[in-house]
Amino acid sequence: MTTSQKDKDFIWHPYTQMRDAFPNIVIERGEGAYLFDEKGNRYIDVVSSWWVNLHGHAHPYLREAINKQFEKIEHVIFAGFTHVPAVNLSEKLLTHLPENQSKVFYSDDGSTAVEVALKMALQYWHNKGEAKTKLVALEGAYHGDTFGAMSTSGRSAFTLPFQSFLFDVEFADFPSNESRTLEQLENLFAKNDVAAFIFEPLVQGTAGMKMYSPELLKQMLSLCKKYNVISISDEVFTGFYRTGKFFAYDYQNEQPDIFCLSKGLTGGVMPLGVTTCTEKIYAAFLSDGSEKIKTFFHGHSYTANPLACAVAVASLELLEKEEIQDAIKRISEKHKLFSGKVKHLKTVKETRHLGTILAIELVGEAGYFSKMRNELYQFFISRGILIRPLGNVIYLVPPYCISDEDLDYVYHAIFEFLER
Ligand SMILES: *Cc1c(COP(=O)(O)O)cnc(C)c1O
Numbered sequence: 001m002t003t004s005q006k007d008k009d010f011i012w013h014p015y016t017q018m019r020d021a022f023p024n025i026v027i028e029r030g031e032g033a034y035l036f037d038e039k040g041n042r043y044i045d046v047v048s049s050w051w052v053n054l055h056g057h058a059h060p061y062l063r064e065a066i067n068k069q070f071e072k073i074e075h076v077i078f079a080g081f082t083h084v085p086a087v088n089l090s091e092k093l094l095t096h097l098p099e100n101q102s103k104v105f106y107s108d109d110g111s112t113a114v115e116v117a118l119k120m121a122l123q124y125w126h127n128k129g130e131a132k133t134k135l136v137a138l139e140g141a142y143h144g145d146t147f148g149a150m151s152t153s154g155r156s157a158f159t160l161p162f163q164s165f166l167f168d169v170e171f172a173d174f175p176s177n178e179s180r181t182l183e184q185l186e187n188l189f190a191k192n193d194v195a196a197f198i199f200e201p202l203v204q205g206t207a208g209m210k211m212y213s214p215e216l217l218k219q220m221l222s223l224c225k226k227y228n229v230i231s232i233s234d235e236v237f238t239g240f241y242r243t244g245k246f247f248a249y250d251y252q253n254e255q256p257d258i259f260c261l262s263k264g265l266t267g268g269v270m271p272l273g274v275t276t277c278t279e280k281i282y283a284a285f286l287s288d289g290s291e292k293i294k295t296f297f298h299g300h301s302y303t304a305n306p307l308a309c310a311v312a313v314a315s316l317e318l319l320e321k322e323e324i325q326d327a328i329k330r331i332s333e334k335h336k337l338f339s340g341k342v343k344h345l346k347t348v349k350e351t352r353h354l355g356t357i358l359a360i361e362l363v364g365e366a367g368y369f370s371k372m373r374n375e376l377y378q379f380f381i382s383r384g385i386l387i388r389p390l391g392n393v394i395y396l397v398p399p400y401c402i403s404d405e406d407l408d409y410v411y412h413a414i415f416e417f418l419e420r
Pocket of ligand 1: 109110114142143205206235236238
């Protein structure tokens with residue numbers, strides 16, 4: 001039996017209707033922006049393998065970081081013990097985060113980073129003895145697939161079967177009309193029972209790379225401050241220069257209370273989640289001797305895995321290099337030019353770009369079940385390009401090592417599709 005046949009026999013894949021799914025392509029190896037299948041076909045990975053890969057596949061510097069760490073310790077319980085990679089990573093992250101951020105809490109992925117943030121915010125008010133129990137989010141948001149993360153995500157086909165099990169969250173409209181969203185938020189916050197507001201800063205990724213302005217982000221954060229609502233910035237997707245700056249938050253100067261990080265955190269090599277918070281939040285969990293009840297009782301078996309932390313530190317070291325800074329600017333410029341070239345085509349409804357993110361929304365049926373989606377996916381796969389459209393939205397979030405030639409090849413294929 002071939003690997004592909006065995007895969008069909010043994011494996012249930014995510015987000016996949018298994019009945020009529022195409023056979024999964026068996027990937028044998030990767031190098032830079034390329035993936036190679038078992039037959040030797042090459043694919044340009046312009047989605048960075050679900051938005052995680054920053055420096056390309058099988059990067060020698062990242063491989064070395066993992067190998068070196070494995071020679072020392074591969075994993076150790078993170079209660080009662082600590083290690084250099086976790087400490088180094090925390091120290092490094094805190095230099096990039098706003099100065100109000102004070103403590104780093106580790107978990108496994110984006111969804112758990114969000115669960116931790118929500119639990120931190122809710123327990124903060126509990127520990128304070130204040131009745132603030134409501135959560136507020138933005139319409140169309142995506143914060144992950146676990147229950148808390150799902151509850152704070154926009155209601156969709158993803159959440160429908162679980163509707164009655166999700167906790168109550170108030171949603172403000174996606175800010176296509178900024179003053180209306182601000183008014184809605186202010187009305188909700190003014191009730192004085194809101195524990196936290198969670199949002200994706202500047203870009204709602206899964207919603208189809210929908211974007212809003214730094215000025216609005218700033219105003220939303222000011223509102224949180226005014227009404228004493230904990231602000232949770234879910235930078236799981238936008239972190240690590242995806243938007244052109246280190247964090248999307250960097251486009252303005254109000255400081256969120258909690259950050260959620262994952263995806264690009266390890267350069268796309270190992271799963272790892274991080275939630276950071278202010279000293280004020282951290283301090284609300286401190287209590288003396290017998291009164292342990294204020295403790296944050298949350299953890300995961302693989303919390304702060306040393307291999308993951310070590311490769312995350314190495315990835316941050318690469319990000320500091322001038323050539324990578326230049327690459328990010330180069331990709332941003334090229335996206336902008338291409339966006340200008342296609343936005344007036346008849347088949348294009350709208351284009352959006354910010355930093356290394358480019359989205360082209362096509363005229364036609366929107367949503368995850370859009371028929372256009374499969375046609376688009378196959379069109380690009382047959383040209384050796386991995387693009388995974390979100391309904392009628394084609395988007396690119398390439399690894400920063402992608403060459404101009406490869407980007408041009410991808411743009412050309414998109415142009416060809418749009419002109420049909
Ligand atoms: C992907 C994503 C998550 C969930 O992360 P996982 O690692 O897939 O659990 C949460 N928030 C945002 C903004 C994301 O893009």
